[in-house]
Amino acid sequence: KQEVTQIPAALSVPEGENLVLNCSFTDSAIYNLQWFRQDPGKGLTSLLLIQSSQREQTSGRLNASLDKSSGRSTLYIAASQPGDSATYLCAVYPDMRFGAGTRLTVKP
Amino acid sequence: DTGVSQDPRHKITKRGQNVTFRCDPISEHNRLYWYRQTLGQGPEFLTYFQNEAQLEKSRLLSDRFSAERPKGSFSTLEIQRTEQGDSAMYLCASSSRSAGSSYNEQFFGPGTRLTVL
Numbered sequence: 001k002q003e004v005t006q007i008p009a010a011l012s013v014p015e016g017e018n019l020v021l022n023c024s025f026t027d028s029a030i031y032n033l034q035w036f037r038q039d040p041g042k043g044l045t046s047l048l049l050i051q052s053s054q055r056e057q058t059s060g061r062l063n064a065s066l067d068k069s070s071g072r073s074t075l076y077i078a079a080s081q082p083g084d085s086a087t088y089l090c091a092v093y094p095d096m097r098f099g100a101g102t103r104l105t106v107k108p
Numbered sequence: 109d110t111g112v113s114q115d116p117r118h119k120i121t122k123r124g125q126n127v128t129f130r131c132d133p134i135s136e137h138n139r140l141y142w143y144r145q146t147l148g149q150g151p152e153f154l155t156y157f158q159n160e161a162q163l164e165k166s167r168l169l170s171d172r173f174s175a176e177r178p179k180g181s182f183s184t185l186e187i188q189r190t191e192q193g194d195s196a197m198y199l200c201a202s203s204s205r206s207a208g209s210s211y212n213e214q215f216f217g218p219g220t221r222l223t224v225l
Binding site: 044 | 141
């Protein structure tokens, strides 16, 4: 059974810092991995989708990497801003399993 | 707005009542997913449709839960005889199934928050 773990559960950083969020999965036979952000009480907003054949994807200040063999993905956020404060979740397919998320706070 | 929409946004009901939620996916998307999310946890997969066919159901989807997607457009999720443990956010997502990709990017709706008293 696929298990997805996100560490740390919470992270607080000062504005402007670069940071890395981690996502680990136990079964490397995945098709895709998707990163989302979720604001309190809201739905999920898609950030990046990495196909299993890809190593990384970039969108603006975000860069996500995927290492299937080690069962890991990282989301790199450059020059963090207070508006980046949210919970960040990763999901793997085809299992459609999510991690519990990392709650990020960026302090002005 | 061409995003995923859900109705209602909030529902408060008494234990034992039936409730029904609706999801309208992005119009060109042929896959539709239902998830349940409780506080502090990631979404848990419930079921998904490709067009009107329900292709997979989680064991979380007890016999009190039923989902439909008539004509492959909007979908409904019904919970019969609600229990306090059903209190959660119910999320709907949609994606397209295109050639060369097994699972495409999912787009989520705002969710329906259910409170069972």
